[in-house]
Amino acid sequence: MTILKIVTYPDPVLSTACKPVEKVTKEIQALLTDLADTMYEAPGHGIGLAAPQVGVLKRVIVLDTQWKEEKTVKKKGRLYQLVNPVITKKTGALEWDEGCLSIPGFSQMMKRAKQVTVEALDYNGKPITIEAEDLFAVCLQHEIDHLDGKLIIDKASRLKKNLYIEQVRKTISKDHKEAIL
């Protein structure tokens, strides 16, 4: 099992648009596996992870909105490993309070479509069409946003954003001091 390091805000890699994958090679499959391992093992209960969050600017995401953790045992739900996902249909509207593994301690109310249709390639490079609604649809929209360099914090007010950045700076300088001492 390979656990990758999750890049955190405000690292500029998170705001960079990703390139489409030309072919689902062994390397892409390894990335899909590592992303899933990293999502399940990350601190907090991550239900989705996009390649740029581990510093890889490729259009690759993983999601499992159903997995559960009972005591220390992780029970997988349905894992989706998607390459070049594209939203082909959006209907309805809802608001969801979203968090992000790359923005620890932050959440933002987001306006999303209630239902989406997504076309992608699966782990084996085969075309797959997904019809999703509610949390699953929200998660797909959140992860696909990552591939375009869009983050939930981009929708926050300037004040809220600045407060978060200030908090991150303080934490970093505190860690530094502790490391030096």
Ligand code: NI
């Ligand atoms: Ni995220």
